[in-house]
Amino acid sequence: MTDKKRTSYPKEKINILLLENISDLAVQNFKQAGYTSIKKITGALPEEELIKAVKDVHMLGIRSKSQITPAVLSAASKLQAIGCFCIGVNQVNLNKATEQGISVFNAPYSNTRSVAELVIGLSVMLIRRIPDKNKAAHEGKWMKDAKGSYELRGKTLGIIGYGNIGAQVSVLAEAFGMKVIFYDVVTRLPLGNAQARKSIKEVVSEADIITLHVPETAQTKNLISAAVIKHFKQGSILINYARGEVVDLNALSAALKSSQLSGAAIDVYPVEPEKNGDTFTTPLQNLPNVILTPHIGGSTEEAQANIGEDVSMKLINFLETGITTGSHTVPELALPLQEGAHRILHIHKNVPGVLSQINTQLSSHHINILGQYLKTNDEIGYVVLDVDKHLSKEAMELLKDIKETIKVRMLY
CATH class of the missing domain: 3.40.50.720 (NAD(P)-binding Rossmann-like Domain)
Structure with a gap:
C-alpha cells in the first residue's frame, strides 16, 4: 500500500x-x-x-x-x-x-525546554535587579551598585507543579547550584536532589524564588492569592509562566508595592489582547523589578x-x-496497519451493546472482520475494523445504520 x-x-x-x-x-x-x-x-x-x-x-x-x-x-x-x-x-x-x-x-x-530556559534566565535577571538597572540606563542614569543583587548559587527555588516543565526547571536550577523544593498534587519522583514538600505554604515560606507550572483548572484559579502571598518569604520573587488565572494580580501588585516580594516575572494574564498591537493593561505595569512578557514563554x-x-x-x-x-x-488507540483489508473507523455513543450490534450486523451479512480494536471513554466508543476489501462499502452502510453512531469513516 x-x-x-x-x-x-x-x-x-x-x-x-x-x-x-x-x-x-x-x-x-x-x-x-x-x-x-x-x-x-x-x-x-x-x-x-x-x-x-x-x-x-x-x-x-x-x-x-x-x-x-x-x-x-x-x-x-x-x-x-x-x-x-x-x-x-x-x-x-x-x-x-x-x-x-x-x-x-x-x-x-x-x-518544555523553551519555558524552562527562560524561567532560569528570568531568575538571574530578577535576583540581580537587572530590570531596574536597565530602565535607569535607558533613562541616562548610572546605577553601578551591588545592593540587593544576589547570585542564584545557594538560593532555594520553589516549584509549584512538578510536571514536564517544572522537572526541567529543577534540573537546570541545580546546575546553577540552587537548592530545589517542589509541591505537586500528584506524587512525583524528584530529579537530582530536589525535595518534595507537603503544601504550597511550605514551599513559598522557604523559597527565594517561586515558579509556577500548573494547569488552569477550577482548583488552580487564584492559587496564589493574598492569603497565600502572606506566607511568602520576605523579599522573594514570583515567576508565573503557566496560566493567567493562577495568580491574583492585584494581590501580587500590593505585595510588590509593600516589598513583601522583591520582584516578579509574568507572562500570562486573566485577560489577554486578541492580537499584536492591541492595548494591554495590568496592575503590575510600572512596578520596580517586574518583567512583563506577552505570553511568549514557549515562543522560540x-x-x-x-x-x-x-x-x-x-x-x-x-x-x-x-x-x-x-x-x-x-479514546486512544495505537494500531498496526492491516494489509489486504479496508479499514473503517466507527465512533459511537458509549452505551451497552454497540459492539454486539456491530458484530451481529457484519456477521449476518457474511462480512469477514480481519482485525478489530475497541476503546471507550465515559462518553464515546471508538471501534476500528479491518474488513474484507470486497465488502467494505456494504460494511460502511451497515455501520451507519447503527442507532448510536456518531461518525463512520473509511480510511483505505
Whole structure:
C-alpha cells in the first residue's frame, strides 16, 4: 500500500485550515504526505468568522488564541480532527468535540525546554535587579551598585507543579547550584536532589524564588492569592509562566508595592489582547523589578518547529491510520496497519451493546472482520475494523445504520 493510496477520500479534497501562523514545518509535512488544500492564516478569527471558515474543513490547526466554541464545532460538519499547536487544549470545548467524535490533539512537551530556559534566565535577571538597572540606563542614569543583587548559587527555588516543565526547571536550577523544593498534587519522583514538600505554604515560606507550572483548572484559579502571598518569604520573587488565572494580580501588585516580594516575572494574564498591537493593561505595569512578557514563554523557533512536527504528524496519522494516541476526546488507540483489508473507523455513543450490534450486523451479512480494536471513554466508543476489501462499502452502510453512531469513516 503506497502513501498516495493511504486514504479512500482523495487527499486533494481534504481541506486543512491552519490559524495563528502555525509553523511552516507543519505545512511541509502535510504537503509531503500528499495534502494540497491547505489554507494558512496569520492570526486568530473571531467566532462569527470562524463559524464561516470551518464549514468545509476536515482538519483544523490552532494555537492558544482561537476559541473553538460549541457554535464553531456545530458549524464544522466535516471536521475530523483539531490540532492545538501548543501545550494546552482549554481553548477547545472538549465536551462538544467529544460529543461530535472530533479528535483533539496537542503538543504537551514540545516547548518544555523553551519555558524552562527562560524561567532560569528570568531568575538571574530578577535576583540581580537587572530590570531596574536597565530602565535607569535607558533613562541616562548610572546605577553601578551591588545592593540587593544576589547570585542564584545557594538560593532555594520553589516549584509549584512538578510536571514536564517544572522537572526541567529543577534540573537546570541545580546546575546553577540552587537548592530545589517542589509541591505537586500528584506524587512525583524528584530529579537530582530536589525535595518534595507537603503544601504550597511550605514551599513559598522557604523559597527565594517561586515558579509556577500548573494547569488552569477550577482548583488552580487564584492559587496564589493574598492569603497565600502572606506566607511568602520576605523579599522573594514570583515567576508565573503557566496560566493567567493562577495568580491574583492585584494581590501580587500590593505585595510588590509593600516589598513583601522583591520582584516578579509574568507572562500570562486573566485577560489577554486578541492580537499584536492591541492595548494591554495590568496592575503590575510600572512596578520596580517586574518583567512583563506577552505570553511568549514557549515562543522560540525551536519550540514552534517541534510543535509543528509533533501535531501535524498526529493529525496525519489519525487521518491515514486511525491512530488516536494523544487525543483528548476520542479514546486512544495505537494500531498496526492491516494489509489486504479496508479499514473503517466507527465512533459511537458509549452505551451497552454497540459492539454486539456491530458484530451481529457484519456477521449476518457474511462480512469477514480481519482485525478489530475497541476503546471507550465515559462518553464515546471508538471501534476500528479491518474488513474484507470486497465488502467494505456494504460494511460502511451497515455501520451507519447503527442507532448510536456518531461518525463512520473509511480510511483505505
